Amino acid sequence: MIGEVESTQDMATLLQSLRRQTRLQGLAILGLGAVLAAGFGANPEPQRLIVSELAVVDENGVVRVRVGGDLPDAIIDGRRIGRGGEKVAGVMLYDDTGQERGGYVTFSPSGNVGLTLDSRRSQSALFVADPEQGVALKLWNGDDAVEMRADGDGARFTAVQNSQVVSQTPAVPLAAEICSIYRDALTEHGEAVRRECSSRFSPESCEVCLAD
The missing domain is CATH 1.20.5 (Single alpha-helices involved in coiled-coils or other helix-helix interfaces)
Structure with missing residues (x-):
C-alpha cells in the first residue's frame, strides 16, 4: 500500500x-x-547595400569573386590584358592563384552582355549578345574554334582550323559594311586583313570581297 x-x-x-x-x-x-x-x-x-565593388576572398586572402561596376582588366602571366577599350561591370571569378577564369558582365560602350570562361592562358569560351539582335557562342583552343551565330546575316555554324574557316553552314556573304572596312584596310594591312577575313568567313566570301 x-x-x-x-x-x-x-x-x-x-x-x-x-x-x-x-x-x-x-x-x-x-x-x-x-x-x-x-x-x-x-x-x-528591405535594406540595401550600395557599393562600387565587392570582393570575396578565400582563407588565404586571395580574391575569388569580384562584383563591381567598373571591373579591372585581366592579369595573365603578370601582364595586364585590356578589354578592347570597353569597360565591364558584373561578376568576375578567379582561381586560387588569383587568375581571372571567367565572368558574367556587361560591356560599355558597346552595350553587349557576355558570359566568358577562361583558361590560365587565354579566353576559351564566349557567349555574347549585342543590344539589338545578334547573339553568338564561340569555343576555341589556340587557332581552332567552333562558333554558332545568329544575327542580321542569318543563323550559321562555323568551324575554324589553324585560323582558317574550313566549314560554314550555311555560308554567308560578307555584309557590305564589313567588306568595305576590310577593303579600306587592305592596302596598309593586306595580309592581316586576309587572315582576319578567312578566320570568320568562307574562302569564297573573302575572295569575292577582297578581289582586286
Missing part, C-alpha cells in the same frame, strides 16, 4: 514537472516569436 502511494506521489510529481516544462517552452516560443515579429515589424522596408 505504501509502495502504491509513493508511486502515485512520484507520478504526480513527474506530471507536475512535465507541465511546468511545457509552460516554460511555450513561453520561450512566444518570446522568440515576439522578438522576430518586432524585428520585422520595426523595419518592414
Whole structure:
C-alpha cells in the first residue's frame, strides 16, 4: 500500500514537472516569436547595400569573386590584358592563384552582355549578345574554334582550323559594311586583313570581297 502511494506521489510529481516544462517552452516560443515579429515589424522596408565593388576572398586572402561596376582588366602571366577599350561591370571569378577564369558582365560602350570562361592562358569560351539582335557562342583552343551565330546575316555554324574557316553552314556573304572596312584596310594591312577575313568567313566570301 505504501509502495502504491509513493508511486502515485512520484507520478504526480513527474506530471507536475512535465507541465511546468511545457509552460516554460511555450513561453520561450512566444518570446522568440515576439522578438522576430518586432524585428520585422520595426523595419518592414528591405535594406540595401550600395557599393562600387565587392570582393570575396578565400582563407588565404586571395580574391575569388569580384562584383563591381567598373571591373579591372585581366592579369595573365603578370601582364595586364585590356578589354578592347570597353569597360565591364558584373561578376568576375578567379582561381586560387588569383587568375581571372571567367565572368558574367556587361560591356560599355558597346552595350553587349557576355558570359566568358577562361583558361590560365587565354579566353576559351564566349557567349555574347549585342543590344539589338545578334547573339553568338564561340569555343576555341589556340587557332581552332567552333562558333554558332545568329544575327542580321542569318543563323550559321562555323568551324575554324589553324585560323582558317574550313566549314560554314550555311555560308554567308560578307555584309557590305564589313567588306568595305576590310577593303579600306587592305592596302596598309593586306595580309592581316586576309587572315582576319578567312578566320570568320568562307574562302569564297573573302575572295569575292577582297578581289582586286
